[in-house]
Amino acid sequence: MQYMPDTHAHVVGVPDGIAGHIVVAIVSLAHHTSTTAVAAAARALGPRYALDAVYTLASLHLDGVPVTALGKPKRGLLRDAVLKHRRALTPKGHDTLQHSLASSWEQLTGHRPAWHQPLPYLADSIMLLRYCDAVVRNTGHPLYFQDLKTCHTIDEQAALLLQRQSNPLAVSSPSPPSIQPLFHHQALYRQTPASPDQQSLGLAARHALSSLSLSDCRIQATLPLRSALRRMILGQRPQSFHMRLVFRIPDSTISRVRDALQSGLASRPVLRALACCPPPNDLPFLIIVAHHPQLLNRQIHHATVPTEDEAHEYCIDAPDDKALMFVAHIVHVEQTGHIHLCLRYNHAIVDATFLLQWHRHLTQLIRHANDSVPPSPSLYLHWVDLYEQLRHGLAARQAVAFHAARLRGISRLAPQILWPPQRAPGWMVSSSPDAPHAEQRSHIRNHVWQGTWHLHASDLRFPRRSRIVRLDALPHLEQHCSITPALLGRSALALFSALQTHQCHAVFTCWESARSWPFVPSWLQHYLPPAEAVDGPTVARVLNMVQLRRDETVGQFLTRLTREADEARQHEHADWDAIITELREEGPVAQEASFRQSFVWDVSMGAALTASPQWHQGLEPVSRHDWPDFGLCWNMFRATCDSIFIVASWDTAQMTDDDVDKHCDSLAHVLRLLARQDNWEQKVGCLFPDLGRQDV
Template structure:
């Protein structure tokens, strides 16, 4: 299959750049339609007919702009007139948001000095007075300062009015410059600047003209059309639509100086079929202004854009009388380049997000992983990039199989709850379906347990009874999952005492300011209640509420916690118990005691048994490992001597299983081995390929160092490349994500960095655990599962066609008898197109996967594992599925059950790997139903978690030679590893991950993960000497089809066969 068919990238080849200057295009319209209305201003009176609003034809607009341009030209230098006049003079037209003047003088001065204006036009005398307070350098040029006012008013010195300018006589025939170059800057638009100084975005005659012409064709605008232009004149949405209508010879009507709902509704009533552009907040305002019985009298077309559009906004537009609703997308830097039309039929069919359409007007759009510029696959969520450069928008979205783009909100607005990205827009879309809620906005606030939690601020319909917080939380939980359920639901008026949300002039809600309002409110009402040991059930319910976001009253203490909490939440709960109650509960305890009532009873018993246990952190590891120091020195010297180091350079000796870890003093000599200056490379792409597959460099083994970093200078002063080599003996996926977070926080000069617990403490306890009762019990458990596996050869998959299991280049490998291997024995099947180390990823939408958790306590990892079981049986034809599983140790290792976990440590903060390899064996019974199989796999998973720390060498010692050999082969042949969380990149991060290459000695690695939007993604890494990419694509398809089928609650009672 063509990769371009799968990549989330689209390009419109039909759009062509204009070959004529913008002012020439507008003049051509005036010649074709001289008597057609170009402008109707309903808040102004026509000078020739006082009974009607001001009308200007295209000929008049052309003539007036020529006259204004001539008068401004003679001096050395209303919106439509100013724009046309600027274009005629070859000047740059810069419409500014009046809110800019609310900033301090230094910011305004900086902005004006950058622009170096030749003429300034303001709408009121008050604005002119504010500008007079700011002294900026005019560089000895004359400056036209004009107030655009309908009535004569007293002007301060240096200011005039537009009426006076236009009444001044001209000396002779004005000579104006001809149209400038097509690539001259004609327009500068500024971003909203709600969090920083506004950023100028220049546009040429080509860029603005191409978008306007493309929009004109795409919307099929003709001379008889009419646009109700009530958007701010400094907004890109306004500029593009106005030009599109003018270039079509259509009329642009202005209902009022600024947005006024009554004026807009009156204009809509006056012109049936008028086109009405709105941001979502304006739709809410119009909806509140028009009663249902009067909306049927309206008939218009609605253009939606400027902010994420929800289904509720589309429905409100329909209810207002919109016969056609169009949704568009663009940005100040790149103009509108996507658009779609939602008719009545498609509105009825919408069951997920609202699309902003397909690309047009010669534009390009792609979806990339955050921080990358390489397109990901369709249906996968990433950052939207626009146009050819491309511009990273900071918007989160995805592209469907037909090339339609869907937006999920701004990355900066994402809420990170317990490591999971929560899209506020998804919650807002759900709330938009509640008729009693007029408007809803979701923001994230800090939380000591989860990091951030979502809080919803609603504006309710005053004529109805607003739903209770419990009702809202349950609805969100059922549709999106427990982590999306808002921790609080606040009423804008009743709780925050505000009539309206804080917004920009263009109508976008300022979430940063709303967040401040919410935090201030919560601080005022917060009361720190002491923990009550007399009612542990209530206290534990509060803890689960804080972690999951569910209201206390919505949590049934007699129902399994699995119906509302995932494994990460369970780990957080265990740690919270240690922090708040100074008691210990393990994740394995939560399997046996899976209701809150049972957990309260367990903790009460432990509280009585260990009431006086004051074991401190330092004494928790008070059993130092006994080493044969002479032998340790001998072994260490064999590794250190070739590197030029001695025993005195060792900081700590840490025995791990049958390995001896040497932690070195961070001396300058040792750091030179670990951190290398790699010189200069051309660009970021060269960072990813730096010495790739170089046998002397691109390799790391157990001799150490186990970590090596190479810094690279890039021909860009703001970029530094970093290539890291890491051995799995010192990291797993979870700790690597924490390292990335730590590096990001260091570069951001964050005061509070992540907390890391020394790995030696974990290993010390694990070493004691290996010979304890718990360990022996776990070993026996796994030996019983493995015994006899050597006779199940029919269940082994994939087939081995080359010796050994490897990924990447074939250097240094040996046969099972320790004889050296050579690369010719393992030819790569796809040759130079091999991609096993980078892997292949695809995803499937599973909209009801979380419903299985709430109804049946079946979690997404179980569904993925079950799909893997079914796929293996399908591929082999055997009656059971046998494969390796990589599990992370999520509990603290203890020598026996009488020793509680170290309550001062959270296992997720250990600075090192906690993973272990186990073998999975699942038999398939044809008459078994889906829910029975899922429940059985869940029970098997619980048993494995309860026996997670089983030293693999101890297991092998209890197996006979044939089973031992088969066991080792299976865990290397195929491994399943559910990915939880991971490092979350953001557009503002100082680090960007370019590429990851994995080279573990595993034949086929399955890495499924549940992404936002209920997308289940599978990444497969594989041995290029055993499998081709085409084969991997096919098995991924089989897997995702199985996942989709298993995730549908309607299939639960169906037969597995």
Template sequence: MPPPTPLHASIQGPPLPHPLPHIKPLLLQTVKQHAHIEALVSLHQTTLNLPGFANKSTPHPQHSRLAWTYQQLYDGAETLANRLTARGVRRGNNIAIISDACAEWALFCWAGVLLGCPFAPIDPRVVTRGEDVRRMLEDVGASVIVVGDGEAAGRLEEEMADELAAVRVKVVLGLDEGGMRMRGWMSLLELWEGEEDINIPAGDDKERVFNEDIVIIGFTSGSTSFPKACPQSSDNLVASSLAVQKVRYMGPSDRLVQHLPPFAAMAVLISLTFWISGATIVYPAARFSIPTTLDAIEREKCTYMFAVPTMVKALAMQHSIRDRDLSSLRVIDLGGATTYPEILNLCISPEALQSKSVGCGWGMTETPAPLFTDLYHEQFESTESPVPVGRAIPGSAMRVCAPGSQEPLLREEEGELHVGGVTVICGYINGDNEIFYSDGGMRWIATGDMAKIDDSGAVHILGRYKDIIIRGGQNIAPARIERCLDKVPGVESQVVGIPDEIAGDIPIAVVKLSGDAADSQKETFEALQELSLRELGTTSAPQMFLDLKTDLGRETFPSTISGKLRKSELAEIVQKFVLQNTNLAIAQSSKSTEHTLSGIWSEVSGLSAGSIDTKISIFVYVDSITTMRFSSAVTKRFQKMISVEDVTKHPSICEQAKLLDSRPVLTRDSIQQRTGPPGVDDMVHCHGEMSKAKRTQELANPMLKRLGLTWQDDVEDVFPAPDTSHIYLWRRRPQTWNQRAVYIAQNIDHDRLVDAWKATLQRHAMFRTITISYDDQGIPEPQRSDILQHSHQIFIVVRANHRFWDRSLHTGLDVDKPEELRAVFGNVWGDSACGPLVRVAFARIQNTNSSAFIFVGNHGAYDNLSMNMLLEDLGTALDHGLTAEDMLHAPGHTPFKRFADAYYIHRSSASAMEAVAFHANRLRGIGNFKSSLWPPLRAPGTFKGEDDGWTWMSGELGDPALRIPLDDPPNRYGLDGLTCTAGAGQLDVMRRVHGILPHVILKAAVALFNTARTSSNTALFANVEAGRAWPFVDDWTTPESRAELPNPLDIAGPMFHVVVNRIDLSNRAEKVLDLLRRIQDEQVLLSRYSQAPLFEIQRSLDSKDAEVMSQAMSRQGYNWAPGIQSAASERNNDKPQTLAKFQRKAYDDICLAWTCGLWDAETFYINASYDDCQLSKAEALQAMQEVLCAGVWLANPDNVEREIEGCVFEGLAVGGLIKSLE
């Protein structure tokens, strides 16, 4: 029987009643049916002293409180509506109220509905944030403004007096008869006693209602920007209210403890739901407090409560909770944050909140409550996953899509939640509506929440994409860490990611301690470290724990004007603290080296320093990324260098301390510029011979002249390109190995961006290079040769002057919006052989304060790490207004020339020849395995993207008719590639139990896939190695001088190297674990010998072997990128950035490229990019899914003793297409 077809991650609620009733007749119906039932109780108020209105406090056995029946509330609202009408307020005019919870809030809300005036509740704290309140009130365009007290009115007058002059009615609620008056403002009493009533004839405009009427204008939380105004129509609200009423069985006997801020979207929705149900709303206090909420439940016998998880925890931890009678609670609903079973259990526990049932819901101001669960009555079993937030209500639809896509993934796959249907607003007022779209006759919104839809159709919210921390390519959800830490009594935690130059992001935990946890802080922190390492592992555990009060000097976490945590602000505070703490440690480091190194390992790993045994290998505790971070931290702390290789050779901390103590302090001079061109002694390839120096100048002059440059005035440095660079510089089309990337400079004008670029390139010589090529006889090489060993490439660094800027920069472009940047300068400057390797165009983005630059550069000039160095320095120059002079006098990165010269000089040394022999011995005989190359070629050349101007191996121009893409234009995905994920499930077990790393598993999967496709026993494909080490150091340094070498991580240039894999799979009975160990052991050697000169390897092979070696490098490549998702942080809206990558395209000369990594700790990620003339989209997708399927099979610990012959390439769960994170 064939397996069932996988379901898409798409669900739809039942149909809506048609037509939907309007909110106004629903409220009027409630008044008619339940006139004498209490509509509102305010426990912190007694009377409003309004003539002719319900002004006596209602009797209660224990206390006085204000209480209105539905008839009284309606009568008061009708009177208020008439008074507003008398002052010129008409249907469609907006009412803004800036107050805490109070009876007047309800009065104005009802009056707004009766008048047909949109009601905009705003947090009173907003008045202290001038720009926020100005923009919010401008968005509302209020005809009526109501504030809670005179102080708020005074602040508004200070901020926007001119705008307030046009407001028809301005009311101060807390203004009594003897209070101070401000011009233009009145008390509620003065409004109430104003002009005579106006009789509105039946059928007047006031009586007409339309379902698209705006009823509420809510505001988003403003956690990443200014709050956005969301106009909620009657349909938006009524669809949700009727659904909640039905699933929670609400009726006149229900009583809501309304302790949410009244301006919160859920507070408004649940209030309207209770009022159309004829139920009672109870205000415990003006603002939330634990005692008043518990008192209200107990005294008023409340039956319903809506709360966020932190509220539930706070209430359940109240010391008097066991003495309370909260048994009247029928339902507690949860929302507003990721919810785990233990929170639900607190709600229904007899020892905590005592509710008879608990449920969950989810919504946004943009789409009120489209999801609700059924009610749960039994305790939950603890799980690692959050509980589902519900199913679609009538009239709503949900789907989970890859970020940037609108196509649903499959069930159980994680992606971005999209919501569609009647609850979705039409868009923001005066805002960017990019996240809204229409599809299938329905309004949709891309929510920004990471979610999945399970096989039963329930939706699970996993966190906000903007909050995800990406460490070395792994997704870390802060909510999961926070849940772990909050298990310690007296701990409230928030986890943020801060940038790290090695790992991308690292998680930092900030904890707020109370009770015993605060009294014994040291023990609490030790417990947190032990717990997080045990439950989360070293990759996800926080790298540092900070006390909110003692470390950061705060009593509370920073929050938005609506009370939501402002994680972006917390991250900035933490980042500043960490930087200051690091600088302080550098200045005051007087402890022993061993003790200090233990502290550094603690900082970068999250382990407590006391738990690390200094006499055993550190690799018991940490991974390679942590080791790279340690190397960088040591250089900053000690101003001495200890490399990753040093740590490998000296794995214990005590050995590292002795090594470090033996090394001198590094000196990092400012950039030294030579006056005049390089001499013979400055060009290592000349070997001190003047004739070769002269010949170099002669070779360079034609290109210099073509660019308007001269040797004397414009050449700064000259050095030979390492062998791997020739792959990228040997061009068979103008776009060969070019990358085109677009970066947006937020709030940076065009001219400032150009100036900062020019200043930054003082430190980055490789971005100011041109190249010339010649053969063994010194004859200019016309870009031809199918064997690399006879070709020579020379880098020429051009001085940063106006002549170079004229040839490398284009300024003054104008675009209306960022999307236009995708098409501007599409193929201009494509041929870097005719000019600078890197060229940049700058653009203004009209009607914004932002600009952008389009980067077009040949990959032979940089690798990803040196590109990141450039962008970091550019961001610093922009942030601090640094000039070229500043850059010249600042400590610079290590010039790539220093590496390239060393590589050239020692390319024939014993160490180099040892590396050459290793590769030659592996590859000898591969000329007989040409049939093992995959994919088979269907057209000449291997080119991703445009192939205009392609040539044959001989250099002869190719015929375009010979290269025809296999797919129609809409289906050509080769340049950007296709991306999928697959949950492996037990990668941690494979690492801990068997010592097998994830990159080895996927590499083995690629190898097995290749042999299956070619029906051979040998897999041949290329590998990219980072190569961040000084070349062949054993032959030209002593241990003492080696210590003085700069950290190779700081070399500003292209350090990567390409090696060819030859994996023998002839023994199909080989056990999986044996294969993985064999590949892992060989990978160690491939990395160790990755700098072996390619030309020398080819000279050691016969011509047939050398030819297949070259073909293997252009046929298929495997690249494991541990930091692949670091680029996603540039799109993280929670972290304000000066520069954000908008687009990237890589014009690689390769048939198929696998870019692999981890989506999270247990999920493989693969991007397959390819030549559209060699593979179709369907073939590439099939190949990728087969590799992922094989990877999942190999990653299963149950299969380690099985034979590789049993590897499966189909039938296992593999995700659908997602947006690439490169």
């Protein structure tokens, strides 16, 4: 540009969200030259020299180029002038949105933050979640808890929300995804001829509606089930992987609660799902039924009972259609006038993150019926679309290879490393009178309990034991050592399991939230709609085989598991069936191992049991009942800043309550030892002498 007549140019770099920095030019032009000509001259030199923009001194309100005493241009001042000019071009709504965000925070805390004050350092996670809810109600823009991890200040949050508003990908209406017709049967409503496979699956979907007396309803979409979720549908018993959550609503009516449910179901397609299992060997899939009164009458039921105890019993045993993935029972208690709301889900359509969002929204709909809370567009259909399109791609194959490599050798180490031991056929938590082998399981259960099962049967319909483990160092470990409570719990479970078998390997299943868009690069995640907003289950099942090394220090052990967890996070969403196939002859052993022991870091339990009373102004948690198909389930969550809550549920045909009490105490002991930094320099074999000692 220095050879252009009467043109003086200076090049500076300015920050950019995608490229890091971009190059712009500030020029002083002759009368016959334009900024377009300057940009074209630079572009002609090749893409390496292309400019993002060309500004004149006049457009930046500069009389001349600022220079040092030696006559060199002050590029820092030029860059600041460009940034100021760009900010002036941002939408005028930025200041208004900043004001609304600050007002939302002030309503909750009484303190109005400065625009550049980092909010995550001013409150706990519950307050931040309430702030996100207030932002939605006050501005109409959804702000997610995940956003606060990267956008700390009011200014950054306002810019993010405006960016989403202008990004068509983030605010597009939930139009039918362009998924392959074999999996997504929107092709039923297209003009193009359907293939024989599409026709047969379409007939199966319509037949399922007809068999459930829903012939007036319309099929909105059909969705494939990821292999990790098929077990939820094809369980060992009709109620496999069902979950019932019971809430108390003190000051409401049946009609108001029903209206709230109907409004919520209208904006969450996955809650209108039916399971379809075509015979004889076809894979099950989900039918999303369009919002219709006929469907709502099958999903929402009313009842009136005299007492709270009867309401509790009704919520446990209320009959419903197993093909419906979601059913609600509204129970009016005559004695107190309260409403009990029982929400029954199949785990194939929900995970903990989705439940938190849905229950908060339902609370708003019940208590603030007149508030205009705009429903977010459904992203789950797009998430499934992306998963199906990319599940055979390079990233998906790499994820499968990664997890298969971690499980190599499991057949050589089994059955010694598999725990808990199997005494009765099947793995089923909670009552299972209609399960296969029910008579044989009942006989073995009575033997395991030494003839005393009938004394405990009523109390242990939903067997559960719990511990609160005080760990004073927990905040320090998280802030200064990057040891999260979830990682500490997973590490403790690995050591605990190895101590039970006296081996140097531990095997257990983990359920990871996997809140990310499947098989896309990490840099692209930020430019897609927030994965936290996906209104459906993104949860991933991961079978872990952890090696314990006696000569490794505790600190090295925790560091290694942190590194391995970070690596595994880069390979989320690996297809479970593909992993089993990749393992070849070891696949059946891995499949069997996946039923033994399960670990979940459960944020939904944590929010329900540790939140302030204001958090439950609409829905007060009463009880939770699960029917998972595992031998022993560990649920953990952070109860306070320095404690972890452990909940164990188990198959009563395999072990007794005394056995589980001992296991809870042992796991709590391992947690305490790991959390003490005084132990981090000790060898694992010294701190846990029974590890790997098969003669013990």
